[in-house]
Each structure stands twice: as C-alpha cells, then as structure tokens.
Amino acid sequence: MRTYKLIGNITTIQPVNITLPNTKGMPLSQGLPMIPASSIRGWLRHACHDGITELFFANGKTLDVDLHYLIASGVDTSRSLSQSGQSTKVGLSHATRLAHPVLSTWGYWGLAGLASVGSAVASNKDALLVLNGGARQHVFNRNDKLSGFIDESQLGYLQDILQADKYSAEAMADYKLQLKELKSSIGKTSDADEKAEIKEKIKDVELLIREVKDNRIGASESIQRPLEMIEAIDQGQTLPNRMILKNPNEHELDILLWSIAMGSLKPFIGGHSNANFGEVSAEWELSVTDIQNLTPKKLGKIGFNEDGFYSDIEGFDANEVSKKIIDGTINIASFDE
Numbered sequence: 001m002r003t004y005k006l007i008g009n010i011t012t013i014q015p016v017n018i019t020l021p022n023t024k025g026m027p028l029s030q031g032l033p034m035i036p037a038s039s040i041r042g043w044l045r046h047a048c049h050d051g052i053t054e055l056f057f058a059n060g061k062t063l064d065v066d067l068h069y070l071i072a073s074g075v076d077t078s079r080s081l082s083q084s085g086q087s088t089k090v091g092l093s094h095a096t097r098l099a100h101p102v103l104s105t106w107g108y109w110g111l112a113g114l115a116s117v118g119s120a121v122a123s124n125k126d127a128l129l130v131l132n133g134g135a136r137q138h139v140f141n142r143n144d145k146l147s148g149f150i151d152e153s154q155l156g157y158l159q160d161i162l163q164a165d166k167y168s169a170e171a172m173a174d175y176k177l178q179l180k181e182l183k184s185s186i187g188k189t190s191d192a193d194e195k196a197e198i199k200e201k202i203k204d205v206e207l208l209i210r211e212v213k214d215n216r217i218g219a220s221e222s223i224q225r226p227l228e229m230i231e232a233i234d235q236g237q238t239l240p241n242r243m244i245l246k247n248p249n250e251h252e253l254d255i256l257l258w259s260i261a262m263g264s265l266k267p268f269i270g271g272h273s274n275a276n277f278g279e280v281s282a283e284w285e286l287s288v289t290d291i292q293n294l295t296p297k298k299l300g301k302i303g304f305n306e307d308g309f310y311s312d313i314e315g316f317d318a319n320e321v322s323k324k325i326i327d328g329t330i331n332i333a334s335f336d337e
Helices: 037-058 065-073 094-099 101-106 152-186 192-215 250-263 318-327
Strands: 003-012 032-035 115-117 128-131 230-233 238-246 280-290 293-305 308-311
Touching (some): 003 293, 032 230, 037 065, 037 101, 037 250, 037 318, 094 101, 238 280, 250 293
Antiparallel strands (some): 003 280, 128 230, 280 293
C-alpha cells in the first residue's frame, strides 16, 4: 500500500467565478466561497486531454472521435470497454488500469478515477466578490449621433426595433412575474389535480413568452436589459487544496503530475473569461507514505506561477512523460481490450 498526497494552494490571480447547475451564486462550503472539486478536476482533466491532443498533432498523429470523448469526458462512445455503463470502485479492473493509465487516473463511466481531487475553500467570507452585471443598452441610445451614419431608408426599421424592444420588454416582465408566481405556488400544494392545473398554466405562460420572442422585430431577446450580477472569489485569495493517489503505478502518478504541467499552459478555472476572470497560480508539495515510510516522505514541489511551470520532484520530468506518451510507453491510442 502506497499513498501519494499533493498538498498545497491555489491562488486567484484574477477573480474566479464558478456556476453549478441549480445553484445561484458561488458555491459555498459552510458559508465560505469555494472552487468545487469538480471544477478543479475538470480543469486538470481537460488540460491533460488538450496536451495529449496537441502533442499528437505536433508529431503527425491524431486521436479519433471516440478517444477524444474517452480522454476528455470519460464517455465510451465506441462501447469498446467492458466496464462502460456502471461505475466501479478503485481497486477493481486492475488489468484495465494497467493498460490505460490516463483513464485509470481520470476515470470514465465504468471505471472510477484513481485521482482524488479536493475542493479549494476560501479562508474567509470577505473573499466573496459581488459585482453588478451592469446593463446592456441600445447602441443607438448610447450614441445619439449614430443614427446619422446609417442610410435614411433604415431609419423606419430602426424605429420599429426600438419600439418592439420596449413593448416586448414590458410584456416579458409581466409574463416572467406570472411564471415566477406559478412555479412558487406549485410547491405549496400537495393536491395532484392542483399541481396538474398549475403546470398547464405554466405551459400557457411559457408559450406566450415564446410568441413574444418569435413575433418581435429584430432580435428575439431583449436588447436593453440589466445584465446578471456576478459572484466570484476575489483576486489575491489563497485557497488550500489537496489531491490523493492511492497505490498508483508509475504511469498514473506521471499522468497526474503531467496534467498539472499542462494546466500551467491554460491556468484558467471557471467562467466569464471574457472579463479576464479565472486566472490562477498553484503549488503543491508531493509526499508519500508506505510500509517503509509511515510518516510522510516529502518528494518535492510542483506548480506554476507568472514565470511558468516548475517542479523539483525527483524522477519526474514533464518532457520525458511527453516522450512516453508519443512512443506508446504510456498507452493513449490503443483502447481495445
């Protein structure tokens, strides 16, 4: 039994925004904003996939569509792997893990990933940044001289767009309020017939909203409207993070460390990249415990910052791992069992 731990920090160089399904605002852990494990794991896995893709291309090779899905998303579109469709526990499917170190490290639907990635939680509530999203305006209202720079034959069409946007915005506001009230009321009744009636009313209002969008002149969505508020972890925050590999082989450890190296090429987590959100730096210290090292033996540090990627972990060289991927020592391209 051998356990490797990567213990360190992720530091936000720019604000980091995370959006999760059915969650409003930043995800929280005991009231503290966090970068969830799924976001960190997804960033590293996709960095690994991007690195393999670009490495293959640079060496005159390509991955087929099924391999892209397997490596990036863990989806077996070719149905070639026998475990597909039911997730297994770490420790099972030993032969599959030996043959496919990338899939063993990151997993696929049918094989649990060996890499355990933790969340990164801010140390205080003040780390949460709340930004007003502002408002989107008509370009012709923002610059009242702009209409003088279009053909006169377009002025009537412009006026129609402005009027239609004003009317539809008012109608949409009313319909959306109705929709909100109906959706709120459905949870307040346990009567099946009432629920069914409310659902029909919801469908009717949604149809009216669709009709307003379809019948308006110009864009189907309102041009002039407030933009959503943004929550993010503020820049300059240091968030502790841990990753664990239980009893990996040489290639599985290499793949996790190499994924960090590839992540340094795209050090961005979360959304709103157009507002320059998401940039991070990170550093972890690698240690191992085994039958001969019951207290953690420190093996070195790995990370990246403004100066790029660095590692002083003995025995790990990102360029050597790249060579192993290309020459097939670390199997990538053959997924036939």
